[in-house]
Amino acid sequence: DHLSNTVDLVIHNGAQVNWMLPYSSMRAANVLSTLDCIRLCSTGKPKRLAFVSSTSTLDSDHYVQLSRDVETGVPEADDLEGSRKGLGTGYGQSKWASEFVIREAGRRGLVGAIIRPGYITGDPASGISVMDDFLVRLWKGCLQVGARPDIANTLNAVPVTQISRIVVAAAFHLSATTEQSLGVAQVTSHPRLRLNEWMGALELYGYGVPKVPYQEWCTKVIDYTSDDSKEEHALLPLFHFAVGNLPANTIAPELDDSNAVAALRSYDEGNESRDAKSSPSTLDMDILGMYLAYLVAVGFLPPPTEKGEHELPKVDETRLQAIAADSLGGRSARP
Numbered sequence: 001d002h003l004s005n006t007v008d009l010v011i012h013n014g015a016q017v018n019w020m021l022p023y024s025s026m027r028a029a030n031v032l033s034t035l036d037c038i039r040l041c042s043t044g045k046p047k048r049l050a051f052v053s054s055t056s057t058l059d060s061d062h063y064v065q066l067s068r069d070v071e072t073g074v075p076e077a078d079d080l081e082g083s084r085k086g087l088g089t090g091y092g093q094s095k096w097a098s099e100f101v102i103r104e105a106g107r108r109g110l111v112g113a114i115i116r117p118g119y120i121t122g123d124p125a126s127g128i129s130v131m132d133d134f135l136v137r138l139w140k141g142c143l144q145v146g147a148r149p150d151i152a153n154t155l156n157a158v159p160v161t162q163i164s165r166i167v168v169a170a171a172f173h174l175s176a177t178t179e180q181s182l183g184v185a186q187v188t189s190h191p192r193l194r195l196n197e198w199m200g201a202l203e204l205y206g207y208g209v210p211k212v213p214y215q216e217w218c219t220k221v222i223d224y225t226s227d228d229s230k231e232e233h234a235l236l237p238l239f240h241f242a243v244g245n246l247p248a249n250t251i252a253p254e255l256d257d258s259n260a261v262a263a264l265r266s267y268d269e270g271n272e273s274r275d276a277k278s279s280p281s282t283l284d285m286d287i288l289g290m291y292l293a294y295l296v297a298v299g300f301l302p303p304p305t306e307k308g309e310h311e312l313p314k315v316d317e318t319r320l321q322a323i324a325a326d327s328l329g330g331r332s333a334r335p
Helices: 016-020 023-041 061-069 090-107 134-145 160-178 195-204 214-225 236-249 258-271 285-297 317-324
Strands: 009-012 049-052 112-116 119-121 157-159 182-186
Touching: 016 236, 023 049, 023 090, 049 090, 049 160, 090 112, 090 182, 112 160, 119 134, 119 160, 134 195, 134 214, 134 236, 134 285, 157 160, 160 182, 160 258, 182 258, 195 285, 214 236
Parallel strands: 009 049, 049 112, 112 182, 119 157
Antiparallel strands: none
């Protein structure tokens, strides 16, 4: 309701597997569209801008090291000069360029916020998830080869319900919180899961996927993709990323999220928000179980073959029927 009564803009260029494309392929969608929105914000009555960026702008050795040196993690006020070079994906590069022009517009009077989430996971209540997401594909890819790689890196993943709350909170409250016309709100989970826990949820819910050394898992993936008689491997669009050096490529710097927390507090107080308790800021095994249950229900994953430590929860049949009828729309609605 708060959003529907304003002319403010919220931009989110979805990443999914497209984040492996080169900068040239992402420039129009991520950078030029941002310039158009800045122009719109400065035309006629000034409008505030809420830009959903990504922690992909921080995927450089500089910020990994900085997060180890600074107890609070990478500051929200950082100028991103540490990733001017060294970003390995076109998605991260295009988000960096978009942030650069937005910050310059902010120096010239643009009011608003830049929000930096990491992995955005599905709805924790219904389990509805986007099925071309890397983490979801990783689950299926592990099931296809019958094993999961041993990767202990932390995982900055937050449910979409909490992300949406932070986007709205930052859009309307960040400038007052930071006393700047345009500030940054970084989104991080407290505490973070580890990739081993994300993949280990499969075993807890009855899937036989033993943990193996990463190189052994890579061999299994390569052998699987070499067999033309098998179903296409879920990670094939990300093949080189998956079997290149996944333990190194999935190191996520720790983040300071003071601005995000303060903006969310102001939003909840001002709106007497009732959705705070139903929008968890981190993931647990119950939420992962709901995601798995949804993915099984829509046919993306097979049912568990064994009796696990936990049973998959029940999903809302009404929602499934709506998805089957394609009435919800979007890629996530199609198996």
